[in-house]
Amino acid sequence: MKIDELLKRLENIKIDEDERREIAEYIARKLSAKDSVDIYYIMTKDKKIYDFDSYRNLFKIDGISPDDAYVYVENHYLIGYDSTNYFYPFLVGTYLLSCAYLSKLGLGDDFYRVVPATGLKYVSMAIRLSRGKRRIVVEVVDIDTAAINTNLQTLIRGILGTKQIDDDVIDKVISQLSSQKLFAGHDFYEARDIVNSYYAFQEISLAKEVEAIKDAYNHIFQPYRVVYDLKTKQFQVSDNNEDR
Numbered sequence: 001m002k003i004d005e006l007l008k009r010l011e012n013i014k015i016d017e018d019e020r021r022e023i024a025e026y027i028a029r030k031l032s033a034k035d036s037v038d039i040y041y042i043m044t045k046d047k048k049i050y051d052f053d054s055y056r057n058l059f060k061i062d063g064i065s066p067d068d069a070y071v072y073v074e075n076h077y078l079i080g081y082d083s084t085n086y087f088y089p090f091l092v093g094t095y096l097l098s099c100a101y102l103s104k105l106g107l108g109d110d111f112y113r114v115v116p117a118t119g120l121k122y123v124s125m126a127i128r129l130s131r132g133k134r135r136i137v138v139e140v141v142d143i144d145t146a147a148i149n150t151n152l153q154t155l156i157r158g159i160l161g162t163k164q165i166d167d168d169v170i171d172k173v174i175s176q177l178s179s180q181k182l183f184a185g186h187d188f189y190e191a192r193d194i195v196n197s198y199y200a201f202q203e204i205s206l207a208k209e210v211e212a213i214k215d216a217y218n219h220i221f222q223p224y225r226v227v228y229d230l231k232t233k234q235f236q237v238s239d240n241n242e243d244r
Helices: 003-032 052-060 083-087 094-104 143-149 152-160 167-179 188-200 204-221
Strands: 039-044 049-051 069-078 122-129 135-142 224-229
Touching (some): 003 135, 094 143, 094 152, 094 167, 122 143, 188 204
16 A cells, blocks of 8 residues: 555544534533433534434435434433443344444335435434433444444345345344344353443453444444543543543
């Protein structure tokens, strides 16, 4: 690779990281004022955040263009504490990833969480802890990177064929995505169980497996992560792998 090409590539990576940081911080501040239960949003390129039903209704009356969609967001509200949700939110995000990518493909408009949103570039998980140390963890992931590294693109092509999307198709995509052993030989469910056992039950013997899962998770999703303290209204200083 030529030097100028390498420098351009590195510059693009830096720009992408700056944008993801800006988006993550913006989502954290916006959602910090909401005490709602789990809910889905679509953020447009002009930084307007629509709850999912509002976006879908606007789309149906041509009040919004699917090309204006930019970030598909899940706001996950935790009453208790769950170590997988906190440390590795996309391990519980197979439904989010599947519906977001189907939306990016321009499919759906009458299905639960799939609506044409062809402009999507990112998908974000926001985890709100309501007890103890009250905070919001937000991770932002490039949707194409996640789709490629989880084989989601290939799975959807194989399942859809020429069929129209329906609930069975969505369920099949999620099921096949979840069952892949992408995390050091473990599928999504197994990885969650290992992480929870290590953190919640202090099973120290799992330390190496958790480290391997962490490495696979960061390689697959390449998330930008922020932690926002709801009491101080400040972001925690982080190296983007904060306390994992």
